[in-house]
Amino acid sequence: MRLLLSFVLLSLGLLASADPALSAYRVHERRGHTPTGWSYNRKHDSSAVIPLRFALKQNNIDSIGDYLMEVSHPESTEYGKHWSAGDVFKKFSPSAETIGAVRAWLEESGFDSSRAKLTRNRGWIEVQVTVEEAERLLQTEYHVYGHETGQEHVACDSYHLPEHVQPHIDFVTPTVHFDTKVFKRSGSDPAEGVGRAIGQPGSGAHPKTTGEIQTLLNELENCDEQITPICLRALYGLVYEPLAASKNSFGIVEYTPQAYLQSDLDMFHSYFNDSLVGVAPYMVSIDGGYAQTEYTGFDYNGESDLDLEYGMNLVTAKQQVTLYQAGDMVEGASFNNFLDAIDGTYCTYDGGDDPTQDGVYPDPYGGGYEGPEDCGTATPANVISTSYAYNEADLTPFYTARQCSEYAKLGLMGVTVLYSSGDYGVAGNGGECLTANGTYSLNGTIFNPSFPGTCPYITSVGATQVNPNSTVLEPEGACEQVIYSGGGFSNYFAMPEYQKTAVEYYLTNYYPQYPADIWNSTGMSRGFPDIAANGANYVVAIDGEFELVYGTSCSSPVSGAILTMVNDARLAVGKSPIGFINPTIYSSSFAGVFNDITMGGNQGCGTAGYTAVPGWDPVTGLGTPNFPKLVASWLLLP
Known part of the structure; x- marks a missing residue:
C-alpha cells in the first residue's frame, strides 16, 4: 500500500x-x-x-500486496494457502x-x-x-x-x-470527502433527488437497453443479433456440469432499489433452462436489503434480472447462487456497507459507517431499517461479482486506498472479486469527462477512470461483442454497440508488479497518441480492465418481456460464473479456490488461455479512446475466457 x-x-x-x-x-x-x-x-x-x-x-498494511502475492502467484510456494478471517484481523x-x-x-x-x-x-x-x-x-x-x-x-x-x-x-x-449518494428523504419515489448513488436509477454504471425484442432468436447463427446462454457457452467453451457444488459458492451483489422479479427469472429459465424454473437465489439481506417490488421497470429490475438470469443459468441448477442484497429503500448502501457485512474487521465507522459516504444503520432519521448494521454477518462467496462502479474521481485517494486494501484482504481469504469496468469507454459514468480544474463535464477532455476498476486487488471486467454479421466461431471485437468498454489508466494507483510486463509491452508497441495532459501517460499507473466478456445484445426477461441489454454489467456476472466453474473443478480434486486471480492470469504460465481481442476501441471524451491490440490493452484487458484452457491451467497449480 x-x-x-x-x-x-x-x-x-x-x-x-x-x-x-x-x-x-x-x-x-x-x-x-x-x-x-x-x-x-x-x-x-x-x-x-x-x-x-x-x-x-x-498495521502491516504497507505489506499487504506482498502477502497477497504469496498466496496468489503461481510460482509461490504459498500459492493457494489462503488466510482465515482471524489471521487477517491479527495481521492488520x-x-x-x-x-x-x-x-x-x-x-x-x-x-x-x-x-x-x-x-x-x-x-x-x-x-x-x-x-x-x-x-x-x-x-x-x-x-x-x-x-x-x-x-x-x-x-x-x-x-x-x-x-x-x-x-x-x-x-x-468529515473533511474533504463529499457524499457521492444524495437522497431526498421526503416524497414517495426513492429515485427522487438522487445524485450519484450506487443502485439508484439513472446513476452510476447500469446496463442499457434498446427495448423489447419482437422475435426471440436462440440459434448460434444469430448470436451477432441476440446473445443467449448457448452463445456464451459456445464463445467460451463452457460445457461443464458442477461436481462439487456443496463446497463451492458464487455471489452476486445488488444495491436496493435494484431488485429481481422471480417471475422474470422463471420466464427466462422457461426458455433457456427449465430446471431452474421456480428456483430463487439464496438471498443474504444486508442492512435491511430486500427484493423490493414497490417500483418496477428497467431502471429497477434490469440490473438484477440480468445478473441473476445469466449467473444462475451458466452455473446450472446444481450450483446455488447467493444474492447479497444491500441497503434499504431509504438509506441505500455503498460498497463499504457490503464489505462490512462480509468482513467484520471492516466495520470501523463508529461501529457502522462514514455518513458522508455510506448508508448508516440503524437509520438515524427513522423510516428506514432500524436494526443493527450488518457487521461480519455474511459469509463471502468464493467468487463475487458486482456490476456497479463509481468514477475514481468521485472519491479521495485515501478513501479509495483504504477500500482497495479491503479487497486485498478478501483475496488473502481466497475470494475472487470482480467489478465491471464501466460503459462509457475512457469517459466516466454518464459519459462525463474531467476538466482542467477537476470538475465533470460532458464537454471535458480528460479521461475519467472508474473505481473500483482501478484498484489493483480486484479483477476488472470489460466488454466485447460478436461483431455484426459474424459468428461465435470468429474472433470477437471490443464492444461498440450502445456502450463502450470502460478502460484506461488510474490517476490514483500505481501499476502492480504482476501487470508490468503486459502493460509495458502495450505502451512500448502501441503507445496512445494523445496529449499527456488528458490521460495518465506516466507508464507507472494501474491499467484496466484485466479481462473481458461479451456485453452486447443480451436477451433478458424484464417485467414480463424480453429486452436487448448492453453493458459491462453483462460481462462481470458471466465471467464470475465461468470462474466459479473453474473453482468447482479444483474443489472436486481437493484443491483450494483460485482466489485473487490477477497474478496468475498475467503470468507466463497462463499465456494464451484467454481469447485475445484485437478489434475495436473504447471512445469517449471527444476521442477514439484506446484500441484493442494483440496482448493486453486498456479496452479488453487480456481478452475473454477460454474455459477449457483455464481449467486445464488451474488444475496444474497446487
Missing part, C-alpha cells in the same frame, strides 16, 4: 508543505474542486457539533502505538480521554467536537455546501495534521 499511496502523492500532489506558521503541521488532504451538483452556501456555525472520525492506519489491526499516538495528540490538544472513543474493531477513533474545536485541531475552516436536491453537507477544502501523527492516520471525516 505504501507504493500505491506514494504514487498518489507524487502524481496528484495531495500532500504539500503547509504554511511555515503551522511549523509541525502538514497538509494531509486537499480537495481540488467542488463536485458537480454542489455549491458553497455559508461558513459553518462555530458552535455546531460534528462527529470527527480519525481513520487509523492499519491498528497497532497499540498508532492508537496511543492519536489519543495522546488529542489529549495534548485539550480533548479529555473520555471524549475519544475507539470503535470496536480498532479502526477508528471518534470524538464529538464543536466546529470551532475541529477547526483549531485540524488547522482548517468548515463550510456548509448545498446540493441541487436541497441536501446540505459539511466539508472543508483541506486540513492539516502534525507530522508525528500523519503516519498513524489514513484520513479524517
Whole structure:
C-alpha cells in the first residue's frame, strides 16, 4: 500500500508543505474542486457539533500486496494457502502505538480521554467536537455546501495534521470527502433527488437497453443479433456440469432499489433452462436489503434480472447462487456497507459507517431499517461479482486506498472479486469527462477512470461483442454497440508488479497518441480492465418481456460464473479456490488461455479512446475466457 499511496502523492500532489506558521503541521488532504451538483452556501456555525472520525492506519498494511502475492502467484510456494478471517484481523489491526499516538495528540490538544472513543474493531477513533474545536485541531475552516436536491453537507477544502501523527492516520471525516449518494428523504419515489448513488436509477454504471425484442432468436447463427446462454457457452467453451457444488459458492451483489422479479427469472429459465424454473437465489439481506417490488421497470429490475438470469443459468441448477442484497429503500448502501457485512474487521465507522459516504444503520432519521448494521454477518462467496462502479474521481485517494486494501484482504481469504469496468469507454459514468480544474463535464477532455476498476486487488471486467454479421466461431471485437468498454489508466494507483510486463509491452508497441495532459501517460499507473466478456445484445426477461441489454454489467456476472466453474473443478480434486486471480492470469504460465481481442476501441471524451491490440490493452484487458484452457491451467497449480 505504501507504493500505491506514494504514487498518489507524487502524481496528484495531495500532500504539500503547509504554511511555515503551522511549523509541525502538514497538509494531509486537499480537495481540488467542488463536485458537480454542489455549491458553497455559508461558513459553518462555530458552535455546531460534528462527529470527527480519525481513520487509523492499519498495521502491516504497507505489506499487504506482498502477502497477497504469496498466496496468489503461481510460482509461490504459498500459492493457494489462503488466510482465515482471524489471521487477517491479527495481521492488520491498528497497532497499540498508532492508537496511543492519536489519543495522546488529542489529549495534548485539550480533548479529555473520555471524549475519544475507539470503535470496536480498532479502526477508528471518534470524538464529538464543536466546529470551532475541529477547526483549531485540524488547522482548517468548515463550510456548509448545498446540493441541487436541497441536501446540505459539511466539508472543508483541506486540513492539516502534525507530522508525528500523519503516519498513524489514513484520513479524517468529515473533511474533504463529499457524499457521492444524495437522497431526498421526503416524497414517495426513492429515485427522487438522487445524485450519484450506487443502485439508484439513472446513476452510476447500469446496463442499457434498446427495448423489447419482437422475435426471440436462440440459434448460434444469430448470436451477432441476440446473445443467449448457448452463445456464451459456445464463445467460451463452457460445457461443464458442477461436481462439487456443496463446497463451492458464487455471489452476486445488488444495491436496493435494484431488485429481481422471480417471475422474470422463471420466464427466462422457461426458455433457456427449465430446471431452474421456480428456483430463487439464496438471498443474504444486508442492512435491511430486500427484493423490493414497490417500483418496477428497467431502471429497477434490469440490473438484477440480468445478473441473476445469466449467473444462475451458466452455473446450472446444481450450483446455488447467493444474492447479497444491500441497503434499504431509504438509506441505500455503498460498497463499504457490503464489505462490512462480509468482513467484520471492516466495520470501523463508529461501529457502522462514514455518513458522508455510506448508508448508516440503524437509520438515524427513522423510516428506514432500524436494526443493527450488518457487521461480519455474511459469509463471502468464493467468487463475487458486482456490476456497479463509481468514477475514481468521485472519491479521495485515501478513501479509495483504504477500500482497495479491503479487497486485498478478501483475496488473502481466497475470494475472487470482480467489478465491471464501466460503459462509457475512457469517459466516466454518464459519459462525463474531467476538466482542467477537476470538475465533470460532458464537454471535458480528460479521461475519467472508474473505481473500483482501478484498484489493483480486484479483477476488472470489460466488454466485447460478436461483431455484426459474424459468428461465435470468429474472433470477437471490443464492444461498440450502445456502450463502450470502460478502460484506461488510474490517476490514483500505481501499476502492480504482476501487470508490468503486459502493460509495458502495450505502451512500448502501441503507445496512445494523445496529449499527456488528458490521460495518465506516466507508464507507472494501474491499467484496466484485466479481462473481458461479451456485453452486447443480451436477451433478458424484464417485467414480463424480453429486452436487448448492453453493458459491462453483462460481462462481470458471466465471467464470475465461468470462474466459479473453474473453482468447482479444483474443489472436486481437493484443491483450494483460485482466489485473487490477477497474478496468475498475467503470468507466463497462463499465456494464451484467454481469447485475445484485437478489434475495436473504447471512445469517449471527444476521442477514439484506446484500441484493442494483440496482448493486453486498456479496452479488453487480456481478452475473454477460454474455459477449457483455464481449467486445464488451474488444475496444474497446487
